[in-house]
Amino acid sequence: xAAPAEPDYLVPKHDDPWTVEDVLxxxxxxxxxxxxxxxxxxxxxxxxxxxxxxxxxxxxxLVSALPDGTELLPGVNxxxxxxxxxxxxxxIVTTPGLDVIYYQAQDLLLVAEIVSPSSRMLDRVLxxxxxxxxxxxxxxxxxxxxxxxxxxxxxxxxxxSARSEGxxxxxxxxxxATLDLTR
Numbered sequence: 001x002a003a004p005a006e007p008d009y010l011v012p013k014h015d016d017p018w019t020v021e022d023v024l025x026x027x028x029x030x031x032x033x034x035x036x037x038x039x040x041x042x043x044x045x046x047x048x049x050x051x052x053x054x055x056x057x058x059x060x061x062l063v064s065a066l067p068d069g070t071e072l073l074p075g076v077n078x079x080x081x082x083x084x085x086x087x088x089x090x091x092i093v094t095t096p097g098l099d100v101i102y103y104q105a106q107d108l109l110l111v112a113e114i115v116s117p118s119s120r121m122l123d124r125v126l127x128x129x130x131x132x133x134x135x136x137x138x139x140x141x142x143x144x145x146x147x148x149x150x151x152x153x154x155x156x157x158x159x160x161s162a163r164s165e166g167x168x169x170x171x172x173x174x175x176x177a178t179l180d181l182t183r
Contacts, residue, residue, distance in 0.1 A: 011041065020085050024077070024101055033075075036085040037130070044119060047089075051114055054144060055089055058112065058179060062092075065177035070109055071096035080105050080134040086127060089114045089142075092174075105134035109174055112140035132158050138174050148181055 011026060017039025026034060035042040047055075055074060063072055074090040079102040088111040095107045111131055113123040123141055131139050132153060139158055142148040148169045151158035162171035167182035 011043070017083065019083055020079060020102075023085055033087050035087055036083055037126070039083050042122065044116075047114070047116065050144065051089075051116060054114055054142065054181070057181070058114075058142065059090060061179040062177055065175055066092065067175045069096065070094055077102035078105065078108065078111065079103065080130055084130060084134075086111075086130065088112055088127075105131075105136055108136045110138035110140060111136055112142065115141060115143040115145070128158055132156065142169075142181065148179070 011034065014022065018036055018041055019039075020036060023034055023036045023041070032046065033042075033044045035044075059072055059074060066072060070092050072090055072092050075087055076091055076093075078086045078088060078091060080086065085102065090112050091103065091108055092110040093103055093107050094109050095103070098107075113119070113127060115123050120143075128139060128141070128151070135153060135156075137153050138161075139151040139153075140148065141151070148164040149160055150162040150169065150171050152161040152173060153159075161173060162169060164179075164181055168178055168180055170178040
């Protein structure tokens with residue numbers, strides 16, 4: 001007997017605006033990143049291997065510098081106000097050891113996005129605005145084609161606090177770290 005044909009869509013037909021609960025009810029093994037902004041879905045494919053290698057370098061470079069009471073987690077769900085659910089490349093949370101389906105914005109110290117050609121506008125503009133509105137203290141944007149920039153939330157807006165030079169990003173807030181972006 002032949003297996004049933006796979007559907008030719010990532011998500012089921014949905015006539016109403018999507019909710020966080022709807023998105024969290026989708027199967028986990030679809031191979032795409034599905035985020036939610038105000039009832040609409042942002043769907044992107046799994047990252048390419050170069051993106052994943054850079055993500056691994058960042059994680060390895062940061063884990064030993066993390067302050068007590070924090071934990072670095074890649075690709076977790078982050079619930080923002082209203083019907084907003086984002087999945088940063090990694091987050092540093094202030095609630096280590098929790099086993100949850102999503103983290104609240106107030107549980108975050110830092111979120112990071114690695115820019116891909118298809119995500120440039122989302123990472124640099126939309127997500128930056130959404131994380132600032134949610135009062136996430138630090139936002140790291142790593143662009144393989146340009147500098148990495150760490151932003152700190154000040155008076156409700158992100159202001160640049162560190163920029164990579166010569167393939168290295170050094171910062172002292174929210175903790176001291178130097179990341180080698182080239183290896």
